[in-house]
Amino acid sequence: MELVCPAGNLPSLKAAVENGADAVYMGLRDDTNARHFPGLNFDEKRARQGIEYARAHGAHVFMAIxxxxQPAGWKRWQRAVDSAAHLGVDALILADIGVMDYAARRWPELPLHLSVQASCTNYESLRFYHELFGIRRAVVPRVLSLAQVQHIVEHSQVAIEVFGFGSLCVMVEGRCLLSSYAAGKSPNTYGACSPAEAVTWEETPAGLESRLGGLLTDRYGPGEDAGYPTICKGRYRVGESTYYAIEEPTSLNTLDLLPELIASGVAAVKIEGRQRSPAYVGQVARIWRQAIDACRARPQGFRVREDWSRELAKVSEGAQTTLGAYHRPWQ
Amino acid sequence: MKQDALSVHNPRLALGPVPYYWSRDDLKAFYARAAGWPVEIVYLGETVCSKRRSFSTGDWLETAQALQDSGKEVVLSTLALIEAESELKSLRRLCANGRFSVEANDLGAVRLLIDAGVPFVTGPTLNIYNLGTLRVLARSGLRRWVLPVELSRATLAEMQAARPEGVQTEVLAYGRLPLALSARCFTARSRNLPKDDCQYCCLDYPEGRLVATQEDAPFVVLNGIQTLSATTCNLLPHLDELRALRVDVLRIIPQANQTERVLGAFAACLAGTTDPESAAEPLAGLAPQGFADGYWRGEAGIASV
Known part of the structure; x- marks a missing residue:
């Protein structure tokens, strides 16, 4: 099983590779990728350096586009595909059918991976992309249970990559418009959910208030930790109750499921977090490298080490982790 | 439809699939009435949750036949989130029905419809954001697409200017907007019920369950695994633009009450017996959390003029 780690910049890329990533994924410095955050990502010069470094250390590089x-921006996506091809990345991670069509025609030798943003949750949908564009691998959304992932692996000719660790989208990726509903920009259109420029913080008599596009997402009392106001992770009112109506601020951690993931033939596990620090990337890569190696060596006797859990919990959003939908008993 | 250059382009009206979980009796009564409503196209089927079984596939097909017999063009809508093999099984049956065309709300459905060699419609949850995507699907048998709800009139104008021949465009013109899908059932969660024992609590909320901010501003509506906008999108004031953009079909989303009045207002404006301004007033009371048209104008979806 391949370990795929996030590279938001050159130091993160190096930290990932040094700590055992088999592959890293990166984006260009614009809205062609789903982590379009200020100060993040690669221009061509840095990308070239990153690719050289990864190559020299035996790691692959994927470019997320x-x-x-939309029609007004189409040429930018075309250029992104062309630059990635010229840079010599090992694969493109794509979500849009039009972009995939362009890449498959213009660069037929360049391997294509299906991004999680393409919302592919069943093997018939996977077949659509495989037959039309010859995709080699697909990253599946974090809403699937382990049994459902296994079912897709069994029925698909395409290698499957799953999310192993990091921030958790409770919605099907690529099909969530909550951010643009409140603030005009979404992961689909702009490459960022709940973009920082739409966030405001204000101390009020009722507490510290966070807003997105003017909409009150949460209100924190004295001593309460205030997290990033991602639109789905706020506290709202339903009936008489005020609570995390959509999702608590927790992180995904599937280390416990590693033996099952490997046994079911999942090809790669992905670490989320191109927006996180090089220290985070290095730490998470190192632990997952150790865990995958330990599990491969002795699948039967695999136990999650306490120090792994402790270290991962420290870098988790909300300092809590969950198995997400993977452990869902229903269906 | 052939029209001379001077005549006004008039879109047809469509009734979208019912997004909510209604009882069998309510669904039956709704579609019995719909047969007489001023709408040309009716979309039928469960698009949100496979646990909702007020109607079996057989019931849907029977309703489809009845509506077709009363002169409607019927399209069967598929589930938007397809994960389980049982869901694929129902999907295959729907795609191979042989009588009615199908609205694909997931690319899995598109794949099966390509296999079956039948032309298809795509719903708002299929991400058709550019002409490249539209052309690929047109080559595969697409005959009508619904503009994804977060896209603006400016984007639509560019799409319309170069859309492939034979492809019609539909716009969600009235109703709550489908904003997100999840594996989690938010309605069950709001009742402290686990999803696998949800007790079909969505039946208690025929227009979903309102989520408001801590200062009581309406935000979204929980509808099982789906999240809808709390506000009602209303593009009736933009009818002239929709006409000028040569939109072929306007979609009205069913609501628990007064859907007929909404359709009536659109139909009257299209027929020229009233204008959007006069029609707006009686509609105002039908949207409990107010209207929004932000996406259409290229702003936040929640925004309104």
């Missing part, structure tokens, strides 16, 4: 261009 995984947002959905």
């Amino acid at each position: 995984n947002t959905f261009p």
